[in-house]
Amino acid sequence: MTGTSTPAATAPTATAQAAVLEGIGIGGGSAAGPVARMAPPAAMPPPRTVEPAERPAEAAAARDALAWVAADLTERAAATKGDASEVLSAQSMMAADPALADRAEALVHDGCDAAHALDAAFGAFRASLEAAGGYFAERVADLDDLRDRSVARVLGLPMPGLPDPGHPHILVAQDLAPADTALLDPANVSALVTERGGPTSHTAILAKILGLPAVVGCADAALLTDGRTVLVDGTAGTVVTDPAPDAVTQAAAREEQRRRDAARFSGPGRTADGHAVKLLVNLGALHELPAAAAADSEGVGLFRTEFLYLDRDTAPTAEEQTDAYRAVFAAFAGRRVVVRTLDAGADKPLPFVTAADEQNPALGVRGLRTADRDPRLLETQLGAIAAAADNSGAEVWVMAPMVSVPSEAAAFAERVRAHGLRTAGAMVEVPAAALRADRLVQTCDFLSVGTNDLAQYAFAADRTLGSLAEFLDPWQPALLELVRKAAQAGAGHGRPVGVCGEAAADPLLALVLVGLGVTSLSAAPSCLGDVRASLAGHSLDDCRRLAAVALDAPDATAARAAVREASAVREAPETP
Known part of the structure; x- marks a missing residue:
């Protein structure tokens, strides 16, 4: 626990x-x-009733506090770059939402003081996000921070931070x-x-x-x-x-x-006895490209394409997509790039794709299923990928998210090949896909296990709910069993099976995954050195033994502890 x-x-x-x-x-x-x-956040004073004559000034104070927070975040966004700038800009837009200010003002005119009006207004928005689940629920922490900043501003207290x-x-x-x-x-x-x-x-x-x-x-x-x-x-x-x-x-x-160990080894991943394990990077936006391309990797194991679609009212054009994909393929010329097609819905809703009336978005039309609702989205994307891949020098693979049954994998592979792209795969994020992986690999060229969503669905545990974090631990033996089934299915048909979820970044768990039969690991660039060194210090037989230890454990905590104790403790071999 x-x-x-x-x-x-x-x-x-x-x-x-x-x-x-x-x-x-x-x-x-x-x-x-x-x-x-x-x-800590500012302590809320006792609520007070605002008299009618005071309400215009109190409402203005609430609005001014929100405007100040929005402006402060905008200024901080301009002083940073990359992910930091995007995160701060998104928060600034949330603070500047007129609906939030209107709600706070309405509460003031009902007699609420500015601080409690802001608290209540944010509380209402917070409840709505929590009820929506997925991506929206992940924004709750953002709202809490904005509330704390706004309340501190209106009370004249120091900012939390x-x-x-x-x-x-x-x-x-x-x-x-x-x-x-x-x-x-x-x-x-x-x-x-x-x-x-x-x-x-x-x-x-x-x-x-x-x-x-x-x-x-x-x-x-x-x-x-x-x-x-x-x-x-x-x-x-x-x-x-x-x-x-x-x-x-x-x-x-x-x-x-x-x-020192992480710095000693470079080049392709391999175990101490020479068993090859491809080490790849995850890529989620173009501003990450320079660092990702400079990393000591064999390519990209997960290229998330959602960044092209988010925060838009309409889908990106074929030309926009082609330009973005071409930049990535050029940076990884001579290396593999595994492109995941649009994974919209659930935690990544899009107004031009996602239905607003879905009762349970995490179990609704998401991932590959969106192609049934609007086939043009996938066709346009595959066409752009194919155009960008032509003469790029990169080895371009394409995979579909949220595949559930073999027929989906087969239909996707057919569409990929119709665009002249030779290598089509399926993500294993749904337990049904893992359980029938032997059928999936008969219809596509590779599998990629997304351990984050696979854990969420296997344990019926919302990945955004901190109180259920233990179930999302990638060391859970039941999750590892699903990974083993997928890896064994791939091995039985000569198909590679990679892991691109958070599990791939853990140097100790990487040994277990390789022992289960996984052929590639894709993680953040900063994690690859430790994973490479861990593999270099253990033979394939070591990995298989550790995998058996993890599978035999009663829970994630016990699995991690048992594997750590059982792992061979010896000096990694010298680099050739």
Whole structure:
């Protein structure tokens, strides 16, 4: 179970005692240092009734607070670039939504003070997003942050946000809001610890991008106070409070060794006995392209094309798509690029694709199913991919998201080949696809396992709900069993089977995946060095043995611990 601690994990006393707090480990390595907590939201004063004569001024104060927050975020967006700028711009647009200001003003005219009017207005929007689920539910943390900023502004109090103790520290928070993490400086923040969140949360994604160790879903992090020394292990998913000096020294030595190992190996991924495992990068937007192309990888294992479609009222033209795909293929000339066709619906709704009346979008028309509603979307996209691939020098593969049955894979492969593209695959994100993978691989050229959605559907656990994060842990034996079925089906028909979900970024879990029969791993560029070194230190037989250990475990926590204990501890072989 996540968010628990050993018996020693109690509130601090006058005599500090080491305790181990447990959560979900994200990112490799470890770091020790003093805690610095996120500044808490402003405390709400008691509500007061606003007299009619005061209401125009109070309503103006609420509107001004929202406008100030929107302008501040816009200014911060202009001072950053890439993902950070996009995140801040999106938050600015949310704060500037006229419907939000109108709701707050209406509450003021009903007699509510500005601070409580803002709180209630955001609360109503929050409830709507939570009810919608998927992508919308993931924006709840954004709304909470905007509420806290707006309330602080109207009360004349300091903004909540990142601490600045003036020295490197371990950042601890209930959760991390995008507006803050977009400006996080890894030179000052050594590790991240959050009480909420799961393996696919914003914090988890940020940790991997920055290469920081992190532990999320650690409920007992609420016990940590400013200045208290902790040792964060992103591999084990633990936070040791008041660690002994020897423990810190040993952890630092292990971290240095980890970094040396990651730097020692380069080129194609392979086990200690030479078994090839392709190491690929994930790519989600064009601004990520320079770093992705510069990474030591064999190509792109997951090129998410949704960035071309989001925040638009109409679909991108064939020309727009062709230009974007051509830039990616040119950057990866001589290497593989696996393009995932549009994965709209559920957590990525599009006004020109997604029906507004779906009762349960996560189980509705999403992924490949959107092609049945509007076949032109897929045909246009495949045509653009084919045009961009022509004479690009890249080895272009195309795969469909959210495939459920073999007939869908067969129909998709036929459409791909009709456009002159030779390699067509299917994503395994639905348990039915994993269970019938032996039939899927008879109709397409490869499979790619998306462990994030596969876990969500296998465990009936919303990936945006932090309280269910334990079920989304990629170490869950039931999830690994589904991966094994897909990998065995691929091996039986000579088809490659990759993993492009969060599981592929874990150096220890990578060994298990290879032991299950996975042939490629696709992750954030910063994760590949550790994965490559981990593979180089273990033979294929080692990997198979560790896979058996993981499958035999009762739960994710036990699987991770058992594999760590069973993994061979020896010096990785010298590079050839």
